[in-house]
Amino acid sequence: MRLACVLVAMALASPLAARAQDSRTEYLRLFDSNGDGRVSEAEYLAYMSHSFQAMDSNGDGILETDELPGGRGRPITLQAYQDNLRAQFHKLDRNRDGYLSARELTAPPR
Ligand SMILES: [Ca+2]
Numbered sequence: 071m072r073l074a075c076v077l078v079a080m081a082l083a084s085p086l087a088a089r090a091q092d093s094r095t096e097y098l099r100l101f102d103s104n105g106d107g108r109v110s111e112a113e114y115l116a117y118m119s120h121s122f123q124a125m126d127s128n129g130d131g132i133l134e135t136d137e138l139p140g141g142r143g144r145p146i147t148l149q150a151y152q153d154n155l156r157a158q159f160h161k162l163d164r165n166r167d168g169y170l171s172a173r174e175l176t177a178p179p180r
């Protein structure tokens with residue numbers, strides 16, 4: 071668990087590190103908690119939810135406007151956030167095998 075926190079901190083510190091092939095694989099490793107080289111929906115949600123929880127400074131499961139990056143935008147619940155993540159996961163899963171490869175994970179959104 072401690073390792074996960076360190077990795078999250080690293081990911082937050084360098085969100086654009088996912089450019090070259092090597093850093094793609096490294097980026098995937100942040101999500102890949104069972105180490106099978108691909109990211110399941112559960113792994114994607116678990117990892118991305120860390121950043122929600124990191125931003126949710128009062129821990130009530132809702133990001134209020136003042137907890138959002140830049141202090142702007144609408145409040146969002148953890149539930150809504152995870153619903154968005156699920157939708158995003160399926161968008162990223164280009165070959166629809168239910169997992170994200172390093173390439174799928176780091177593809178630009180469209
Ligand atoms: Ca995995």
Ligand SMILES: [Ca+2]
Nearest residue numbers: 163167169170
């Ligand atoms: Ca896939």
